Amino acid sequence: MAATARILDFLRDRRPEGPCLVVDLDVIAKNYRAFIRAMPATRIYYAVKANPAPEILKLLASMGSSFDTASLPEIEMALDAGATPDRISFGNTIKKERDVARAHALGVTLYAVDCTEEVEKIARAAPGARVFCRILTDGAGAEWPLSRKFGCEPAMAVDVLTRAHALGLKAHGISFHVGSQQTRLEAWDSALAETKAIFDALAHHGITLSMVNLGGGFPTRYLKAVPGTGQYAGAIHEALTRHFGNAIPETIIEPGRGMVGNAGVIKAEVVLVAKKHANDNLRWVYLDIGKFGGLAETMEEAIRYPISTARDDDPKAPCVVAGPTCDSADVLYEKTPYDLPVTLTVGDEVLIEATGAYTTTYASVAFNGFAPLAAYVI
Numbered sequence: 001m002a003a004t005a006r007i008l009d010f011l012r013d014r015r016p017e018g019p020c021l022v023v024d025l026d027v028i029a030k031n032y033r034a035f036i037r038a039m040p041a042t043r044i045y046y047a048v049k050a051n052p053a054p055e056i057l058k059l060l061a062s063m064g065s066s067f068d069t070a071s072l073p074e075i076e077m078a079l080d081a082g083a084t085p086d087r088i089s090f091g092n093t094i095k096k097e098r099d100v101a102r103a104h105a106l107g108v109t110l111y112a113v114d115c116t117e118e119v120e121k122i123a124r125a126a127p128g129a130r131v132f133c134r135i136l137t138d139g140a141g142a143e144w145p146l147s148r149k150f151g152c153e154p155a156m157a158v159d160v161l162t163r164a165h166a167l168g169l170k171a172h173g174i175s176f177h178v179g180s181q182q183t184r185l186e187a188w189d190s191a192l193a194e195t196k197a198i199f200d201a202l203a204h205h206g207i208t209l210s211m212v213n214l215g216g217g218f219p220t221r222y223l224k225a226v227p228g229t230g231q232y233a234g235a236i237h238e239a240l241t242r243h244f245g246n247a248i249p250e251t252i253i254e255p256g257r258g259m260v261g262n263a264g265v266i267k268a269e270v271v272l273v274a275k276k277h278a279n280d281n282l283r284w285v286y287l288d289i290g291k292f293g294g295l296a297e298t299m300e301e302a303i304r305y306p307i308s309t310a311r312d313d314d315p316k317a318p319c320v321v322a323g324p325t326c327d328s329a330d331v332l333y334e335k336t337p338y339d340l341p342v343t344l345t346v347g348d349e350v351l352i353e354a355t356g357a358y359t360t361t362y363a364s365v366a367f368n369g370f371a372p373l374a375a376y377v378i
Contacts, residue, residue: 002308003265003351010378011267019268019289020374023051023356025059027263031229032063035218035255038233042251045089047216048074050256050357051264055377057081060259068254072099075108085109089213091175091254093118093134093150100125112175112213114152116163123167130172131164132213133157135198137176137191151176154194158201165207173211173249174198180257181303182217185227185235189242196243211250212240218253220261220354223304229258257357264356266294266373270348271324283319285340287350290323290330294359294373295352298332306353311341325368 003011004024011022035044045068046060052074057067058081066087067078078088085107090100093114100111104126111126113119114134122129136151152160161171174195178187192212199209214236219226240248272286289295297303307321318337323330332338344350363373 003353006378007265010376014376016267016374016376018371018374019266019287019293020376021264021266021294021355021359023053023056023260023264023375023377025055025263025377027356028056028059028260029063031255031259031263032060032065034229035253035259038229039236039251039253041248042214042253045087045091045213045252045254046259047091047254047256048078049361051260051360052077053360053375053377054081056260057083061087066252068256072102075103075106079106089252089254091213095121097121097125104129110172113160113164114150115156116160119160119164119167119169123164123169127168128170130170131161132173132175132211133160133164133198134175134177134213135191135194137178137187154198157198158205161198161202161207161209162205165205171202171207171209173209173213175213175215177215177254178217180217181219181222183219183224183226185231186239187217188214188236189239192239192243199244199249209249211252214251214253216254216256216258218255218258220257220357222354223306259357261357262354264354264359266352266355266359268350268352270344270346270350273345281317282337283317284322285319285338285344286322286324287332288324289352289373290325290332292325292327292330292364292367293323293370294355294363295323295332296362297358301333301335304333304336304338305355307338307340308351308353309341309344309348311343311348314341314343316340317342325370327367 006024007022045066047068061082068089068091069075070092088108089110091112093112110130113131134151135154165171176191268287268289274284316339320334321332321338360375
C-alpha cells in the first residue's frame with residue numbers, strides 16, 4: 001500500500017516532528033465495507049488490540065461493528081466509542097476474576113475460555129454468561145503465527161463446555177485463530193472440521209452449540225501480494241458448507257490487521273548510514289524508529305514492511321536496517337538485508353507503509369528516553 005493522497009498532504013502541510021504514524025479513516029471504512037460485502041451473514045468483531053485509537057473505534061461503531069476486546073480497558077474504550085455491551089466480546093482466555101465481574105456489571109455477556117478453571121471463574125463472576133471455547137490450530141501459512149499460549153486440544157473443548165453447561169453458563173460455541181497474516185486460503189478448513197466434531201460430540205450430551213468464531217488472520221499487503229477479502233470469504237464459506245452442510249451456525253470474525261493495517265503509514269528519518277569496516281559492502285541504515293518504537297513485528301523479520309523514499313529512482317543495494325536505541329536487539333532487517341537507495345543519507349525521510357496495525361500499541365513508553373510513537377488519525 002502506498003501512502004494515500006490524504007496522508008501525503010497531511011505530512012507535507014503539518015510537518016510533524018519525529019517518527020509518527022498517520023492513519024487514514026477512509027481506508028478503514030473501505031475495508032469494513034469490503035468485509036460486509038464479502039461476508040454478509042457474518043458479524044464483524046474488530047480486534048481492538050490492532051489499533052485502539054478512539055477515532056477508529058468511533059468510526060467502526062458508527063458503521064455497526066462489534067468489538068473483540070482483550071482487557072477491561074479495551075471494553076471501556078469500545079463502550080466510550082458508542083458500542084453497546086451486546087456488541088462486545090471479552091476474547092482473551094486469560095482474565096482476572098475481578099475484571100470478569102466488572103465486565104459482567106457493564107453488561108458484557110460473551111467470554112472466551114480454553115480450560116475448566118477459566119469456566120469456573122466466569123461462572124462465579126458472570127453467572128449465566130455465554131462462553132465459547134478456543135481450540136488450538138497449527139498456524140501453518142501465517143507470517144505472524146500464534147503460539148500454543150491460547151486454546152486447548154479440540155478433544156478437551158468438549159469437557160470445557162460440558163463443565164460450563166453444568167455450572168449454568170451458556171455453552172455458546174467454538175473459536176480458533178489460524179494465525180495473523182494468514183496467506184493460505186484453505187487454513188480455516190481443518191479447524192472447521194474439528195469444530196464440527198466438537199458440535200456433534202456436545203450434541204450427544206444434549207448441548208447445542210450455536211456459534212463459530214472464525215478468528216482473525218485476514219492479511220494486509222506488505223511486500224508480497226495476498227488474496228483479497230472476497231477470496232478468503234469464498235474459501236471460508238466453502239469450508240463451512242463442506243463441514244456443516246445446510247446447518248451453518250452463526251459466525252463471527254475478528255479482523256484487526258486486515259481492517260487497519262493498510263490504512264497507516266509511519267514517517268521516519270535516517271539518523272545514520274554507516275559501515276562496519278573499510279571494505280564493507282553492506283551499509284547499516286539507522287532510523288529514528290525501531291523494534292521498541294512500534295515495529296515489534298519485525299521480530300525474526302516476520303513482517304517486512306514496504307519502505308519508500310524520495311530517492312527510489314536511484315540505484316539500490318542491500319543494507320541492514322536498524323533502530324536508534326542502545327539495544328543490540330533493535331535491528332529490523334539483517335538476516336535478509338533490505339534494498340534501499342545507495343544515495344540515502346542522514347536526514348532523509350522514509351515512509352514505512354502498511355503500519356496501521358500493531359505499531360502504536362507495541363511501542364514502549366520511554367525506552368532510552370524516546371517518546372512513544374506519535375499518532376494522527378485523519
